[in-house]
Amino acid sequence: MAKRYHGRVRREAPCVRRAPDRMHYPGRVVRNAELAEALFQLAESHPPGELRLVFLRAAYAVFDHPRELDGARRLPDTVPLEALPTLSMLRGCRTGDALAAATQRLAGPHRLHASPAREGFLSAAEVEAGLASAGTPDVGRLRGAVHWHTRASDGAVALETMARACQRRGAAWAVVADHTRGLACVNGLDAEGIELQRRAVETWNRRHGDELRLVQGLEAEILDDGRLDLPRSARSGVLVLAAVHTGLAERRDQTGRLVRAIEEPGVWALAHPQGRLFARRPGIRANWEVVFAAAAAAGVLVEINGFPRRQDLDPTLIGLARAAACRFVLASDAHHPRHLAFDATAVALAARGGAAEAAIVNFEPLDHLASGRPDLDLP
Ligand SMILES: [Zn+2]
Ligand SMILES: [Zn+2]
Incomplete structure (x- = not known):
């Protein structure tokens, strides 16, 4: 396959x-x-x-x-x-x-x-039909809103505005995941920005934590050799979502790069693993069985990114990840409050790929967020 x-x-x-x-x-x-x-x-x-x-x-x-x-x-x-x-x-x-x-x-x-850049994408009508069909997890039961951006990196609004929008959508917990300042994102957070955001998250939790618990994540850049642009010292206390944003058009095999990133200390999830964009690029080449086996062994979650032009992973690869016993995290990759609804596209993709609700962390309470990962140093 x-x-x-x-x-x-x-x-x-x-x-x-x-x-x-x-x-x-x-x-x-x-x-x-x-x-x-x-x-x-x-x-x-x-x-x-x-x-x-x-x-x-x-x-x-x-x-x-x-x-x-x-x-x-x-x-x-x-x-x-x-x-x-x-x-x-x-x-x-x-x-x-x-x-x-x-x-x-x-x-x-x-x-x-x-075009291979259009293969494996669900049309909006297929997403809607998928959500309405029996056996698809109920979007209304989602507890965690994961992977969204604020204007601290390339999002449109402030942390508190996004958090309130997550709350309105019925989330009980949420993981902000702004970019780090890597090769691909000049607007990303540096050490000072990470610290400022940590304090803003703490302030929110002190005031509104009973209604919505915020967790700081970071969308870190996977460098060419598979290391991250985020120093080890900056990974403690945050959920690291490792993502490839460079070399996406190259046709070389990138299995080694992804496996190295998965094995980096402190990585919580592999974000939009393929790096594909609808009608633009088909995403990177890799031996996905090897990548998913590494993720399952390391307890690293595999992201299903529901941003409609991303739909990353595609349903066939979700099936492969499921066969490798991976666990999943659904992401909206929202850059604006109205994008938070894209987690429904991720639910439709998950259902199409046969990922069960029990294998998806967003349907679980907050204290399951890092279950099986005693190595993650969370507050
Ligand atoms: Zn990204
Ligand atoms: Zn993102």
Whole structure:
């Protein structure tokens, strides 16, 4: 399975994604994910210019629409007018083959092709349907809001504003995770900033700790050799989320870099392990079985990042991590209070990957946060 991620299978044109259960529902029209993929491929089949932009905007509008468009009377307002005839035509296709044929007919001068940077992402409609389906953990039972940013690094608002927003969403505890001042983040916290934030967290807990318990985390940078940009002395008393932000476009194998980071003292979680971004980059290459075995052995949590353009890990890799007996932490990676809702996307991803509620720390009380990790020196 992991091998597939070393050499991704490229599909030949026309290669519009087909829903796996299509054959069982012969009357069903195509899903938003497939429609969006057709529009992305159409966009890329045209040279840079107005037409390409129109199809791209339509693709994102369909991908981000929270309900499947089959049976919908109205198309989303976010679809550009110029793309409406094309979208209506594609939407009329009743099978994957018909959609592929229609896409081929409408294609511009360049070859249609799938992109690995779009593989394994859930459309907004798939996220919503996943959340509503039986067996998916209930978002309302989430207790911990993990991995969000404040304006101390690249977030939009102050710590207290984010904390109040977590509280309004029903969290009982929350882990702020601003960036450290690494190679990739000039706005990150230095030693003084970390200390200032520690005091702000203490102040919050003194005043409001009964309603929402705040814990200081840090999103530390995994350097090229797998060490962290955070000195050992700065790791005590905080939850360290180690994350890769550099070398993401390189096609070399980064197993060693990730394993070294997992084994660094004081690491609590491996944040957005793939470093992928929707329609931009597929993420790093690694032997994920080895990475997840190392995380399970070290008791390091594997993050499922629900920021919609990240969706990191993808469901297939969540399944691999689950098979390796990893435990998970769900993250919104919020940079604004309204992003805190992205932990629902992480819940949908977890469910799609088969991660059980019992393996997800966010559903547990605060005192389980670092269970099995007596080495973590927490206040
Ligand atoms: Zn990050
Ligand atoms: Zn982050």
